[in-house]
Amino acid sequence: MAKTQRTFIAVHFSVEIIDALARCEEKLKIEIGSRAKIKWVAPKNIHMTLQFLSEVDVELLPLLAEELNGAFSKITPFEVEINGIGAFPTPTKPRVIWAGITAGQSGLQALFDQVHRVTEPLGFEREKRDFRPHVTLGRIRDPRKSSNISRELDKFANHWLGKCQIALVGLMASELNPGGPIYTTLDSFPLGE
Secondary structure, eight states: OEEEEEEEEEEEEOHHHHHHHHHHHHHHHHHTTTTOOEEEEOGGGOOEEEEEEEEETTTHHHHHHHHHHHHTTTTTEEEEEEEEEEEEEEEEEEEEEEEEEOHHHHHHHHHHHHHHHHHGGTOOOOOOOOOOOOEEEESSOOOOOOOOOOHHTTTTOOEEEEEEEEEEEEEEEEETTTTTTTTEEEEEEEEEO
């Protein structure tokens, strides 16, 4: 039986953005309190997924890294702005709490498209949903037992968290543990080189 590795492709944010998002999570925890059972993303795990690949045969990982190497040379580094907190699918029936990306969306879309140009020929399916750049902060554990938290989220609807440059794409491994996932960077690929 082939050995597999849970894998995804992502961009990471600056330390300053991660710190701002972590402070925002803490404020949200206080505002929401026990009205919803939320699994918050640990600050060290905050990222933006471009494609979740699921369980990948470890023998395919070197080829995937080889194909990703140089794939972003025509996309120059760009700036993103993180602004506003919301929920999918709606604030009244939340499943995911997110921070919005209000600048740099076209650059992220270009990265998303390029990642899929690389992965589709290797047998990975393209995401069926439209790409909506966001940063996941928390997941509602049981939406049926969670109260409407739209009033609390509305307080953060225009909460500006900062901006940073995106210059790398990472090939990531994810190991699931009872205390939360552990992410490891398998390889990084620069933009614009």
